[in-house]
Amino acid sequence: MLNPYMPIPVDVEKIITEVDTKDIKTFRVVFVHEDEKERFKYLPGQFAELSIFGKGESPIGIASSPTQPDYLEFTIQKAGVVTSALHNLDEGSRIGLRGPLGNSWPIDYLEGKNIVVVGGGFAFTTLRSLTNYMIHDNNRSRFGDITVVYGARSPGLLMYKDELSAWEKREDINMYVTVDKGDETWKGREGFVPTVCKEVGPSSENAVTLICGPPIMIRFTLPVFFELGFSRENIITSLEMRMKCGIGKCGRCNVGSKYVCKDGPVFLLAELDELTKEY
């Protein structure tokens, strides 16, 4: 019987500091054992529990895409005990990993549709995974137009900068990167994510939008999409709750009868309407 609480070893191959404040880093990890790598089949939107023995575990969204088969990436903000310990690691360190956990962005549901990806702040991680998945050569034809709106408070807080500029150069994806407030060097767009979404005004015709960001951003972005005609079935988001087991046992992360760790973290807005507002 496989023990679902047992972390498997992974090595931190590379650590990338994403933002000027240095409190968000991306960790690229590789599996120590080949069979465990083979077994780890995931889809964008899923998460894993990362372990540092002696400190504990934290649920972290998978920021890489299954189309990047050699490694996994996690983008982590320093928040407390475990995430600080992760931030103090050196490349080459060994950590533990459990997963993949949770459901994923509903790929089957997205197939054949126009996709609008909306991300704010560091919650963009699993949307980055989804975007990379969709624009991969093997998958691009499965989706219609792809529009990405991604915003941060300042240019220094934008993550994945190299990737963003690579995406901007592509013809088959509409990129809108924005910052709340620019600085001397910033030549790009300025404005809040909801405002930019309004300006971009993606058609709701055969379209789905996936939104992740701070609660306040989501609150102001939703009305924009309602106005554009997106139904509650076509707005999708990912919830965060405090977690421990990640597999629906410890009884911590429920919203109504659903467990965010098992039934989520991804929910259609229409599904959230059915749940209690306890998140």
Added chain:
Amino acid sequence: MEKRLIKKEMLYDVIKRISEEILVYAPVREGKDVLFRVLEEGMELLVDYPNSKNAPKNIFFPHTEAMMRYARTDRGMEISGSGEEAKEAVLFGVRPCDALSFVLLDMVFDQKEYRDTYYIDKRGKTTIISLACVHPPYTTCFCTSVGGHPMSSEGSDILLTDLGDTYFIEFLTPKGEKLLEKFGNLSEIDDTVDSIKKKLSDNSEKKIKSHIPAKESKAWLDDNFEHPFWDTIHQRCLACGTCTYLCPTCHCFDISDENKGNRGRRIRSWDSCMYWLFTHEASGHNPRPSQKERWRQRVMHKFKYYVDNFNAISCVGCGRCVRDCPVNIDIRKIVEDISKLKALKL
């Protein structure tokens, strides 16, 4: 299913004999409480006792348990071993409400996609011998309101029913039948036994005096997550967690690491939705900011969410939370009050 009779005084000997071969957990007196302990030489085994102070859930789901061990190496901490393997055991003297609680806990711990190996290992290797409640012990017992019965065999491998000088003993499951030989020569039953048992059973049911409209509360709970009623129930609550710790069906836990020099263990320990830290996120946000939301969670989890997910109420009516709440909050009263609120449409 094998059915036999066993003389009362013989039962002690049989259980003692079994305890010499394998682990036997049994109710023993400690101070003024009855608790389940590993039966050791010289300990007095109880058979006539109302119910244990704590639910026996800790046998399969200990208050704290090591999940794995780790040690420091040049690369950081690495796993040096998994949790302990369970031994074959007998859990003797369980009351029907507590036996039913294991069926409810299985629903969470033994799911198809994620099996809780620690719980399942212990549960699988343990045979449960229950004592039917011919005389339901407390005024706070309400098992019949929540899908139980004072003489129910659900969740038991072997059920003992007190007939006076003898026990009627039913070997209910293959696990139970495997223990049959350890009981030695048991008397065969005659055809009156079943009808005697039936009579006792009807009688004991009548002796349950506490009835609550538990199943009926679901419809109201479905619609009234926001209702002024929730502002009233928690007010005296001290957030001590006693109700959840004593409850046979509560299963929430925390996972943490415990270090000692270069080694350590990852442990899990009981946690409680009555505590403010339970859902407190690193950002400072807490989706259940006050005791109101926490008490609502406790009621919802037992009488609505569990029903939604498993079609079962997650309360066996043992009454422990009622008896031991330091400020006398009574879950029966809450459910009753809810039934009166039913007509109120917001």
